[in-house]
Amino acid sequence: MSGRLSLRDLQLTYQTSRGPLDALGPLSFDLEDGEFIAVLGPSGCGKSTLLKLLSGLLAATHGEARLNGEIIDRPRRDVGIVFQKPTLLPWKTVRQNVLVPLRVLGTQTPETEKRADKLVAMVGLEAFAHYYPHELSGGMQQRVGIARGLVHDPALLLMDEPFAALDALTREQMTLELQAITNAAKKSVIFITHSIQEAAFLADRIIVLSERPGRIVEVVSVSLPRPRDLSSMVSPAFIETCDHLRRLFAPVHAHA
Numbered sequence: 001m002s003g004r005l006s007l008r009d010l011q012l013t014y015q016t017s018r019g020p021l022d023a024l025g026p027l028s029f030d031l032e033d034g035e036f037i038a039v040l041g042p043s044g045c046g047k048s049t050l051l052k053l054l055s056g057l058l059a060a061t062h063g064e065a066r067l068n069g070e071i072i073d074r075p076r077r078d079v080g081i082v083f084q085k086p087t088l089l090p091w092k093t094v095r096q097n098v099l100v101p102l103r104v105l106g107t108q109t110p111e112t113e114k115r116a117d118k119l120v121a122m123v124g125l126e127a128f129a130h131y132y133p134h135e136l137s138g139g140m141q142q143r144v145g146i147a148r149g150l151v152h153d154p155a156l157l158l159m160d161e162p163f164a165a166l167d168a169l170t171r172e173q174m175t176l177e178l179q180a181i182t183n184a185a186k187k188s189v190i191f192i193t194h195s196i197q198e199a200a201f202l203a204d205r206i207i208v209l210s211e212r213p214g215r216i217v218e219v220v221s222v223s224l225p226r227p228r229d230l231s232s233m234v235s236p237a238f239i240e241t242c243d244h245l246r247r248l249f250a251p252v253h254a255h256a
């Protein structure tokens with residue numbers, strides 16, 4: 001299974017009570033199979049809108065997105081999604097929530113259940129596998145969402161600020177785990193974030209978006225070798241990349 005994504009003039013206008021609101025685009029770019037792309041942009045520029053378009057939950061106003069050549073017009077089984085808010089089923093336990101994609105796809109077997117249990121452990125929730133969402137903190141719920149997004153081993157992983165609700169230490173740990181998973185399984189990833197460091201640490205390329213409606217300001221390639229570890233964060237290449245990204249946002253902050 002491969003995850004090649006192509007966007008052509010992708011654009012979204014919401015119809016709101018105050019009239020049409022241009023939220024995103026037009027946006028065009030390609031993601032190669034196995035590539036990790038971070039999308040970095042200011043709050044409200046259309047990042048979550050982009051993720052909803054790519055996950056087939058929202059129809060584009062203009063343009064199109066294709067996965068392996070097929071137009072994305074509905075949710076797909078070879079895509080994993082981690083939303084900005086975890087959206088867990090309150091009547092299911094942690095383990096049952098993680099199993100949901102397997103149940104939906106009809107691929108729940110002892111083997112895939114083992115994978116689910118591994119992911120629950122990977123996100124540090126082994127001891128909470130049989131707890132319900134309301135018995136967890138916000139950060140723990142978010143980690144359930146991350147495990148659920150990976151459980152069916154999707155070729156393309158779409159993540160919307162998945163670590164934003166986590167404390168700094170857990171966040172660092174999750175970042176390293178995500179890198180290990182995507183390196184080992186050669187996944188294509190679209191990782192939405194407003195953290196410059198997170199983008200520079202994880203991505204092969206960073207797509208920098210403008211203020212709403214989000215359009216590409218620049219595509220930044222990250223030349224850090226893999227695998228990356230915490231020492232990568234003090235390397236000259238990392239610091240240079242962060243510095244460059246910060247400069248791209250500087251004029252925006254000057255207006256604020």
Ligand SMILES: Nc1ncnc2c1ncn2[C@@H]1O[C@H](COP(=O)(O)OP(=O)(O)O)[C@@H](O)[C@H]1O
Nearest residue numbers: 014016021023042043044045046047048049050
């Ligand atoms: N369902 C919606 N209906 C109308 N406007 C929306 C809707 N969702 C988002 N918006 C608007 O679209 C813009 C982009 O939102 P969003 O994609 O959530 O931005 P981001 O994730 O980058 O913070 C914002 O101005 C927001 O108010």
Ligand SMILES: [Mg+2]
Nearest residue numbers: 047048049084
């Ligand atoms: Mg958002």
